[in-house]
Amino acid sequence: xxxxxxxxxxxxxxxxxxxxxxxxxxxxxxxxxxxxxxxxxxxxxxxxxxxxxxxxxxxxxxxxxxxxxxxxxxxxxxxxxxxxxxxxxxxxxxxxxxxxxxxxxxxxxxxxx
Amino acid sequence: xxxxxxxxxxxxxxxxxxxxxxxxxxxxxxxxxxxxxxxxxxxxxxxxxxxxxxxxxxxxxxxxxxxxxxxxxxxxxxxxxxxxxxxxxxxxxxxxxxxxxxxxxxxxxxxxxxx
Numbered sequence: 001x002x003x004x005x006x007x008x009x010x011x012x013x014x015x016x017x018x019x020x021x022x023x024x025x026x027x028x029x030x031x032x033x034x035x036x037x038x039x040x041x042x043x044x045x046x047x048x049x050x051x052x053x054x055x056x057x058x059x060x061x062x063x064x065x066x067x068x069x070x071x072x073x074x075x076x077x078x079x080x081x082x083x084x085x086x087x088x089x090x091x092x093x094x095x096x097x098x099x100x101x102x103x104x105x106x107x108x109x110x111x112x113x
Numbered sequence: 114x115x116x117x118x119x120x121x122x123x124x125x126x127x128x129x130x131x132x133x134x135x136x137x138x139x140x141x142x143x144x145x146x147x148x149x150x151x152x153x154x155x156x157x158x159x160x161x162x163x164x165x166x167x168x169x170x171x172x173x174x175x176x177x178x179x180x181x182x183x184x185x186x187x188x189x190x191x192x193x194x195x196x197x198x199x200x201x202x203x204x205x206x207x208x209x210x211x212x213x214x215x216x217x218x219x220x221x222x223x224x225x226x227x228x
Contacts, residue, residue, distance in 0.1 A: 041221075043158070044218070045215040045216060101148075105157065107157070
């Protein structure tokens with residue numbers, strides 16, 4: 001597709017469940033980023049991939065959060081044992097290289113009930 | 114550590130008025146990049162501009178203009194002759210150089226342009 005695609009657009013899950021959020025970056029973009037945006041706040045950095053490897057995962061809040069990008073394209077953000085505080089919009093972005101502007105997807109709104 | 118402050122939480126203007134969105138940043142790095150993004154109700158962040166710390170020239174793009182002043186650590190954004198389509202949340206952001214890809218965003222300013 002032309003832009004960054006994130007699925008699902010909305011996800012409601014019960015506390016304690018496991019969820020996966022998917023990001024399809026723009027074709028050919030080597031850099032991929034995940035951010036989390038809580039209501040009324042700016043996006044907060046979670047993790048950055050360069051190719052298949054996580055070059056910077058310093059923003060992941062705890063070990064319940066994990067992300068992969070096995071083939072250097074699609075990425076999946078995985079959250080185990082979800083908590084109500086994980087409710088937020090999870091944004092994915094990609095860029096052609098590490099030092100160019102990132103293009104954002106429309107996000108996945110995660111609600112933990 | 115980096116910090117971006119957008120003191121204006123919400124601004125309302127009448128269409129065709131000019132409006133300036135303020136941004137103040139903090140960093141100890143000498144090389145850094147500043148950004149503005151627009152987030153319309155659809156949720157997608159739209160890139161507007163990037164400036165590096167060595168380029169203090171003001172920039173104009175159509176109705177948009179940016180004023181970068183290192184002396185006051187500010188990177189303000191002005192919309193001239195605002196339109197209803199400008200209604201959105203605007204984020205100022207900062208990234209330091211040196212291989213760090215973490216972008217620090219401000220809390221955003223919600224702009225409402227009233228017809």
